[in-house]
Amino acid sequence: xxxxxxxxxxxxxxxxxxDGVRRGLSGEILRRIEAKGYxxxxxxxxxxxPELLAQHYAEHEGKPFYAPLVEFMLSGPVLAVVxxxxxxxxxxRSLAGATDPTAAxxxxxxxxxxxxxxxxxxxxxVHGSDSPESAAREIGLWFPQTAA
Ligand code: UDP
Numbered sequence: 001x002x003x004x005x006x007x008x009x010x011x012x013x014x015x016x017x018x019d020g021v022r023r024g025l026s027g028e029i030l031r032r033i034e035a036k037g038y039x040x041x042x043x044x045x046x047x048x049x050p051e052l053l054a055q056h057y058a059e060h061e062g063k064p065f066y067a068p069l070v071e072f073m074l075s076g077p078v079l080a081v082v083x084x085x086x087x088x089x090x091x092x093r094s095l096a097g098a099t100d101p102t103a104a105x106x107x108x109x110x111x112x113x114x115x116x117x118x119x120x121x122x123x124x125x126v127h128g129s130d131s132p133e134s135a136a137r138e139i140g141l142w143f144p145q146t147a148a
Contacts (some may be wrong), residue, residue, distance in 0.1 A: 013138035018076035038085035
């Protein structure tokens with residue numbers, strides 16, 4: 001078997017949302033990221049601010065779920081993580097599962113550990129960047145010291 005000639009290591013921003021931190025699931029979520037073979041490049045417990053969340057969720061501004069989502073994200077600490085590895089952006093989204101934890105497949109973080117608590121899809125344990133552009137932007141927001 002020939003070795004791959006190019007290895008593109010990428011990074012993604014993962015957030016363990018306040019429901020995950022509150023329920024003591026941070027360790028289990030980090031375990032799943034590491035068990036998949038990704039590296040934890042940065043891990044920090046943070047309290048989000050309205051300004052940070054306005055930037056993080058800018059694409060959702062104006063949607064009916066936006067204000068309650070921001071309120072939820074301010075309801076407790078968030079574990080911000082930079083995970084690294086080849087294909088980690090898509091790979092973490094596979095680990096996370098579908099946005100709606102009721103519909104998320106068993107085996108995924110949301111499918112195994114999440115459920116509908118009366119707010120449908122808001123409290124779904126984790127965030128993961130959805131593209132290289134989002135990952136670069138979001139890592140810069142949550143870990144400004146790493147920005148070039
Ligand atoms: N969300 C919500 N209500 C909705 C859709 C989304 O509260 O109807 C929240 C949910 O926490 C989700 C986040 O907004 O994770 C961002 O939505 P997106 O569609 O980007 O989902 P994700 O990429 O997180 O799966």
